[in-house]
Amino acid sequence: MATFALIHGGGGSAWDWHLLEPELRGRGHDTVAVDLPVEDESAGLLDYADTVIEAVGDRRDLVVVAHSWGGFVGPLVCARRPADLLVMVTAMIPAPGERPADWWRDTGFDHKDMDDPIGLFLHDVPAELAAESMTRGRSHADKSTAEPWPLDGWPDVPTRFLLCRDDRFFTPDFMRRVVRDRLGITPDEIDGSHAPMLARPKELADRLEGYLPVRP
Structure with a gap:
């Protein structure tokens, strides 16, 4: 059994993972999804990481999953807690x-x-679910976007990257280049938009479970 720490993107919330969590729990895993303090003007990047770490507590076999802007937070969690x-x-x-x-x-x-955010981010998400997602957006305070990312390098943790082939925001060709340039790896790919946790929760759960290390 693994513990999946699920880190949402900019302006998002723990709700973003509400379809993925039962998929993972139904396979015997634990999940922890938190609301990052994105609206807190005093919160910096390390405060975001601490929010995740405190929620995880003493759970073991940690897998950190970071979506979109959460990519600035996921590695900080892994640098401060074994994963x-x-x-x-x-x-x-x-x-x-x-x-x-x-x-x-x-x-x-x-x-x-950005005139059509549903078309840009959620074009394959069921209409009612996409509309609800829009009502749950949160403003993002400036501090965490304006301070330098504090690590000297990537944390010493196995890393996988999953891009979405139909993503209209972080398009596949763009992301393939960024992943190659910054991580030096070839990304894995899944069909769908920028929000696979809402559009394809079962398929995303399959991918995440497939990444788990084989234990004796």
């Missing part, structure tokens, strides 16, 4: 000392038209 695996799901990959606000420029991200 068996880090899985980045269509996530931002930080560089040492990089401010999250600068990531877009540093990676050459092609900014998108």
Whole structure:
């Protein structure tokens, strides 16, 4: 049995994982999904990581799963607490000392038209679920986006990257390049939009379980 620590993206919440959690628990695993303090003007990146670490407590066999902007948080958790695996799901990959606000420029991200967020992020999510997701969005305070990422390098933890082939925000060609340049690995791929935990929870659970190390 593994413990999956599920870290949502920018402006998201623990609710984002509410379909994935029963899939993983039904397979005998434990899950921990928390609301990062994204609205707290005093909270920095290490505070975000501490929120996850405190929620995990003394659970063992930890797998950290970071989605989208949560990519700035997942490695911090792994640097401060033993983890068996880090899985980045269509996530931002930080560089040492990089401010999250600068990531877009540093990676050459092609900014998108945000007039249709459902079409951009959730185009394959059932309509009612996508609409509910929009009502649950939270504002993101500036501090955690403006401070440098505090690690000197990537944590010493096995890392997998899962990109979404139909992602209109972090498009596949863009993410393949960023993953190669920043992690030096070839990403795995899954069908679907930027939110596979809402669009394809069973398939995502299959992938996550398939990443687990084989135990004697």
